[in-house]
Amino acid sequence: MKIKGSTNIVGLIGHPVEHSFSPPMHNAAFDALNMDYAYVAFDVNPNDLKSAIEGAESLNIKGFNVTIPHKVDVMQYLDELDEVARLIGAVNTIDFKNLKGYNTDGIGAVKAIEEVTSIKNKNVVVAGAGGASRAISFYIAKYGAESLTILNRNEAKAESLASDVSDSGLIGEVASDSINAIGNYMDGADVLIDTTPLGMHPNINDEPIVKADMMDEDLVVFDAVYNPNETVLIKEAIKANAKPVYGIKMLLYQGAESFKIWTGKTAPVDVMEKALRNTLNLE
Incomplete structure (x- = not known):
């Protein structure tokens, strides 16, 4: 992966995030498709959630995954919610194009x-x-x-x-x-x-x-x-x-859905699964 001045940033917000398996999974996908994207994990304290969303908009970040403890609280800072995310009452994916929240876990x-x-x-x-x-x-x-x-x-x-x-x-x-x-x-x-x-x-x-x-x-x-x-x-x-x-498959496919929301492209699921399995020492 080469980070350039034009690189699009997506990432994960949660607290804590250091043990997340999402960065290697998504970055492997971007590399496989030769896309100018990078996925980064951000540890966001609950007290800083609003400013994190506002700051991400200002920095032109393209999208976030959202994990514990922010999945419910983040909804108040979004402009739109996907219909099923609204029913669920929790968001795990944000698309900053229209500040819309989705839930890809299900x-x-x-x-x-x-x-x-x-x-x-x-x-x-x-x-x-x-x-x-x-x-x-x-x-x-x-x-x-x-x-x-x-x-x-x-x-x-x-x-x-x-x-x-x-x-x-x-x-x-x-x-x-x-x-x-x-x-x-x-x-x-x-x-x-x-x-x-x-x-x-x-x-x-x-x-x-x-x-x-x-x-x-x-x-x-x-x-x-x-x-x-x-x-x-x-x-x-x-x-x-x-x-x-296996549970790893849910992690894989929720990530693939987020990938498509942010990029409009079908995720390379095989590449993502291999990266996940390597990270989890399953191969």
């Missing part, structure tokens, strides 16, 4: 799953009711799932999210229940999505939400955790000869 998960199966007409069970679950659930609805059930340790949070997704008009009635009742929903499930932090490094030996004896071979099992690559849940899916989808 589409990232959907595209990861759709490497294996279409979401359309599928019965989907989502574990967790936090930010990742919210982003993914709205996109599962948007992509035509037959049914959606949201399970969470705090049942009230699951019920609230289910109500919000139902009210969006993207899908019919969304069910909710305790995560402890997950066994009641496995027989009819086509896709299981785990958005909980169970199994995330360093807690790699956590008890999975479901074990192999409750999975059939047709079940698609997606775990949003990508460190480790092979989580306890993914190991159970492999043991059951089910269809595992």
Whole structure:
């Protein structure tokens, strides 16, 4: 990569950001397409968020990814919101052309799953009711799932999210229940999505939400955790000869969607995946 006077800057804002995998992924993509862009991570204290957005506009920065803790608070400083980002109530991508916010987390998960199966007409069970679950659930609805059930340790949070997704008009009635009742929903499930932090490094030996004896071979099992690559849940899916989808794929495809928003070009997904895998020491 050669930085020139004409180089377009995109980047990541969050607090902290030093462990982000996005810079190597995006910079590999820009290099592969010989684009005059560079991706940089900016550690922005929450108290400085407004001035960071205003400063980025003044500096002609082209776009940002947004990570914790800014995904919700940044919305007040934008001029426009993508419709699904508005429903989700959080933004992870900003395009400074029109100061518009998007959320590519959910589409990232959907595209990861759709490497294996279409979401359309599928019965989907989502574990967790936090930010990742919210982003993914709205996109599962948007992509035509037959049914959606949201399970969470705090049942009230699951019920609230289910109500919000139902009210969006993207899908019919969304069910909710305790995560402890997950066994009641496995027989009819086509896709299981785990958005909980169970199994995330360093807690790699956590008890999975479901074990192999409750999975059939047709079940698609997606775990949003990508460190480790092979989580306890993914190991159970492999043991059951089910269809595992790795969390790294969500990270990859959400990045590819951001890339397209900023540049108007289709992202070189293979190049980005190789860079990600190298960064995560998976190859």
